[in-house]
Amino acid sequence: MIDPAQLKSIAYNCRKATYLIEKQQIGKITMxxxxxxxxxxxxxxxxxxxxxxxxxxxxxxxNLLSSGPAALKLNESYKKKLRERIDDHLANN
Amino acid sequence: xxTTRSEIxxxxxxxxxxxxxxxxxxxxxxxxxxxxxxxxxxxxxxxQETFLAALEKYRAFEGRSTEKTWLTAxxxxxxxxxxxxxxxxxxxxxxxxxxxxxxxDFFDQEDGHWNNQHRPAAxxxxxxxxxxxxxxxxxxKACMDKLPSIWLSVFxxxxxxxxxxxxxxxxxxxxSSNFWVIIHRAKVNLRSCLQKNxx
Numbered sequence: 001m002i003d004p005a006q007l008k009s010i011a012y013n014c015r016k017a018t019y020l021i022e023k024q025q026i027g028k029i030t031m032x033x034x035x036x037x038x039x040x041x042x043x044x045x046x047x048x049x050x051x052x053x054x055x056x057x058x059x060x061x062x063n064l065l066s067s068g069p070a071a072l073k074l075n076e077s078y079k080k081k082l083r084e085r086i087d088d089h090l091a092n093n
Numbered sequence: 094x095x096t097t098r099s100e101i102x103x104x105x106x107x108x109x110x111x112x113x114x115x116x117x118x119x120x121x122x123x124x125x126x127x128x129x130x131x132x133x134x135x136x137x138x139x140x141q142e143t144f145l146a147a148l149e150k151y152r153a154f155e156g157r158s159t160e161k162t163w164l165t166a167x168x169x170x171x172x173x174x175x176x177x178x179x180x181x182x183x184x185x186x187x188x189x190x191x192x193x194x195x196x197x198d199f200f201d202q203e204d205g206h207w208n209n210q211h212r213p214a215a216x217x218x219x220x221x222x223x224x225x226x227x228x229x230x231x232x233x234k235a236c237m238d239k240l241p242s243i244w245l246s247v248f249x250x251x252x253x254x255x256x257x258x259x260x261x262x263x264x265x266x267x268x269s270s271n272f273w274v275i276i277h278r279a280k281v282n283l284r285s286c287l288q289k290n291x292x
Contacts, residue, residue: 013205022277026251027258049213053284056216060233061252064128074123074137082141083115089148090111 013040017047021054109151109160114144118161122168129172129249131238139175143168169254173264176246199281211285217292229291236286244279247272 017040023029024037041048119140126136146167147154154163199211207213237245246265250256262272 014207015200015205018281019273019277022280023273026276027273046207046212049215050284053213053216053287054280057233057280057283057287058252060230061237061248064230064234064253072124072127073120074140078137079115079119082119082144083112085141086111086114086144086148089145093148 014044014047014050017041017044018050018054021047021051025055025058109154109156109163111144111148111151114147114160114164118164121161122164125165125168126172128234128253129245130175131240131242131245135175139168139171142171146171173250176243176250176265199285213284214288214292216288229287232287232290233283236283236290239286240279240282244275244282247275248279248283251276 017037020029020033020037024034029037041051122140122143123136126139127133130136130139143164147164154160158166199208200206201208237248240248243265247261247267250261250265251258258269258272261267262269267275
């Protein structure tokens with residue numbers, strides 16, 4: 001049985017709810033925590049918004065490498081220096 | 094340039110040709126490092142270190158993985174070394190404690206409610222649009238760069254590299270409860286930063 005006082009605390013506690021949202025997305029939460037979260041989300045549209053945006057941020061982070069800073073290239077003078085260092089190293093070994 | 098490159102390829106010593114590394118992989122490795130570390134200078138240095146480390150052992154490279162995967166693995170190890178040294182630096186200075194205080198503004202101390210000014214509001218952008226929106230991505234990256242470096246390390250290792258929680262805790266010397274606290278706070282901060290700079 002779940003202690004009603006416990007339920008009350010999560011039902012109104014957005015800090016705990018958002019913590020469980022994060023934990024659930026990448027790890028496991030207990031059956032009890034799942035239930036607590038469900039109850040909280042049923043009554044808290046703000047945390048529902050948080051959850052949607054949290055998932056969106058995870059997806060975007062995953063996309064960052066392929067589409068984000070790919071536009072940022074290493075500058076040519078640094079590349080030239082790198083080529084020279086590699087050529088030197090190869091010549092001396 | 095053309096002739097030099099083809100002359101060089103005649104002197105190939107193994108399955109891997111270091112003369113071509115910069116042209117083929119430097120930009121890719123730089124981008125890989127940059128998204129994980131909030132410093133262009135450090136990212137650049139790590140690319141150089143990766144090539145130098147690879148030069149020491151490229152003859153042993155047997156082509157079991159592609160050259161790109163092999164170089165990326167070397168770079169990844171170097172990035173974890175940076176995370177680790179930054180992480181221990183944080184622990185020493187006690188700023189792990191400071192960062193633990195960083196969400197006090199987001200939630201009410203007493204009842205854990207969202208404080209008014211940090212309450213999530215809709216971004217006003219459809220999911221699919223946001224994923225392809227370059228401006229939005231730029232803001233996300235800028236917000237990531239503002240995180241304390243140990244948080245950024247945890248966030249990128251988990252969400253970009255998809256590393257296991259155990260591996261992250263081990264390499265950054267974090268307890269599992271510390272890990273979850275950081276994951277939570279990093280997200281709350283990132284989300285708030287996005288909202289502030291987007292809407």
